[in-house]
Ligand code: ATP
């Protein structure tokens with residue numbers, strides 16, 4: 001089944017052609033970062049306008065790169081939510097019209113289900129059931145995953161998402177937006193033990209997260225050391241990153257143990273973080289667990305993960321109707 005996946009929930013317009021939810025024929029991502037960077041964050045109205053400009057060329061390029069014409073498509077999947085309503089509407093309305101014009105089935109997909117299904121786009125895939133850490137710009141959650149479309153929420157952040165904390169700390173350090181990748185790079189040159197930022201484990205038997213205390217602690221450190229050398233900035237980045245990674249690893253391994261899963265997955269934008277990848281793999285190996293993390297291209301938002309998630313619904317005959325609408329927030 002050839003599925004076109006379309007994603008426009010935030011600041012990436014992305015389209016991809018995926019065969020049977022697993023083989024990527026093309027994946028095009030048009031990022032708006034350069035526009036939003038000036039404002040230090042995503043400006044919703046600007047995002048919508050940029051999606052509008054990008055959606056047709058991005059879809060055309062995805063079909064071109066896949067080497068197929070639109071008539072070859074068996075279905076279409078599009079992000080329905082959560083995200084910025086105006087941004088979502090661009091992709092969603094496009095999908096309705098495009099699918100109607102081609103007379104093919106289409107389905108609205110939850111963005112978070114897309115992130116989780118991104119692990120199935122790699123060669124080695126986890127077996128059900130597995131425990132997944134979804135760690136991104138807007139979410140930090142642990143799911144017990146029993147099927148491509150079946151998830152049980154085990155815990156989630158009570159305040160900031162991990163990616164959001166990365167972005168805010170980057171801003172505090174004057175590094176710019178988006179900050180996750182920048183912090184990750186600087187952290188590699190820092191001393192991870194020099195500054196011991198707090199790790200908030202909350203109730204150790206549960207799987208909720210909190211990153212606001214850590215964020216405040218970094219902010220206070222910066223206030224008491226107003227003039228920072230390059231070396232100190234690297235140490236702050238490293239100390240902060242280590243604190244986030246420690247909590248993420250602890251909770252994910254704890255959740256896997258509770259559910260007695262041998263396989264675990266890490267997905268979402270922050271899954272691109274090098275330290276997180278290294279540490280979870282090492283700690284999981286020590287416990288005899290196998291970790292599945294998509295390649296860094298598939299960690300951030302992309303159309304392939306939406307096509308992958310949509311495939312399982314379309315295959316079972318589920319489709320969306322013309323009267324369906326986008327949603328900004330929803331629990332998975
Ligand atoms: P959500 O998926 O929750 O709706 P989103 O789609 O905006 O939010 P993603 O695109 O999945 O989020 O991820 C973006 C986040 O990942 C940003 O907060 C960014 O800073 C973070 N990120 C990207 N690369 C890295 C990295 N190497 N280390 C840490 N964080 C990173």
Ligand code: MG
Pocket residue numbers: 010011012301
């Ligand atoms: Mg983004």
Ligand code: FE
Pocket residue numbers: 111115136137268269300301
């Ligand atoms: Fe995302």
